[in-house]
Amino acid sequence: MSSAVARLRPEDDALVERHLAHLRVERRLAPTTLRSVGASLDRLQGFAAAQSLALAQVQGHHVRRWAATLHGEGAAPRTVAIALSAWRGLYRWMGREKLVAANPADGIRAPKAPKPLPKALAVDQAMALADLRREDAAAEPRLEARDRCIVELLYGCGLRVAELCALDARPAGDRPCWIDAAAGEAHLVGKGSKARSVPVGAAALRALEAWLALREALARPGEPALFVNRRGTRLSASQVRTRLAERAQQAGLPTHVHPHMLRHSYASHLLQSSGDLRAVQELLGHASISTTQVYTRLDFQHLAKTYDAAHPRAKRR
Incomplete structure (x- = not known):
């Protein structure tokens, strides 16, 4: 987690660390996957902190706007999809922990990636x-x-x-x-x-x-x-x-x-x-x-x- 986010919301920082520990110990995710999830959750915390929101206060319209922001900043559709998957996983876990009533990332999809053109020889x-x-x-x-x-x-x-x-x-x-x-x-x-x-x-x-x-x-x-x-x-x-x-x-x-x-x-x-x-x-x-x-x-x-x-x-x- 970035230090700026940690200073703003230490309780959310601890919450994310607990979730990552769950993924590491119980789900046994690979280190590279954990780093990817951690980076996506770091970005989520940054978005929430910029609007003075705790993670538990985030709503669907926030997630939709932040996904659009990522895409607008040049993130590829696959990158946005990976971030949404990490965010969805966090809130699914928070729901099981009785920390949120609903998953704000549910039903929100990444933009479609354009189909690559077939490669042809000259x-x-x-x-x-x-x-x-x-x-x-x-x-x-x-x-x-x-x-x-x-x-x-x-x-x-x-x-x-x-x-x-x-x-x-x-x-x-x-x-x-x-x-x-x-x-x-x-x-x-x-x-x-x-x-x-x-x-x-x-x-x-x-x-x-x-x-x-x-x-x-x-x-x-x-x-x-x-x-x-x-x-x-x-x-x-x-x-x-x-x-x-x-x-x-x-x-x-x-x-x-x-x-x-x-x-x-x-x-x-x-x-x-x-x-x-x-x-x-x-x-x-x-x-x-x-x-x-x-x-x-x-x-x-x-x-x-x-x-x-x-x-x-x-x-x-």
Whole structure:
């Protein structure tokens, strides 16, 4: 507790120390969590003391205003939520101790955090990753052909990593997941067991042809999976992530690349070129167009950067 607060309300300071002791001894909270709770309660005492209020006199409108003050001072929504949780916990404990009749922090929520934009590669970065050709001694031809095909399908078709790993080399079952090279289509089963078909571009078809020519030498007899690992069994999502991250490093990309980033890049680059939100929704297999609309924000960011870099009136003073 700060010394200024302690001088103003020593009885509240002692009350908070009792609560923290309860959390430490009975709830066995970790030291880092206790420090976070202590800092939040220190701030609560500061707010209350500034209005000459004892902690037991605090009402809901006070808590709401103080939470808004924290946010107005630049605290992130998560930080405000952590503070409110600590305040709520204190008053819950005070209620059990018969020190307050009601919890003034109940029902008060932190401001919503904006949803982070999906991360997408720039076009030149995606092309550098797709065009990478490893010729070093460590690049086994079969795995190199497989990995090139994986990148082409993730970026060229916008597949989810689970959809990619579920692909079979040839159609099987009632709802086959496979690539019809002759028709240039990938038949998928996505989230919610929703089937869809997406076009496969020329570059991906060439990469698929090169991989299929080598696949039989790696796959175990009878293995249906299109993509197999060194043991000849179906490639897992974690293995795809690892191989993709390594490949991005080899391509000299300055960011961590994961499969979903290539899906984001696919959607963003399609939208930049076509502007057809409904078509992108269908290609991604989104049930709601609101899910797809996030890519319009990425598209706007791209346009804003172009404007800032190119327009003579965009320069900041």
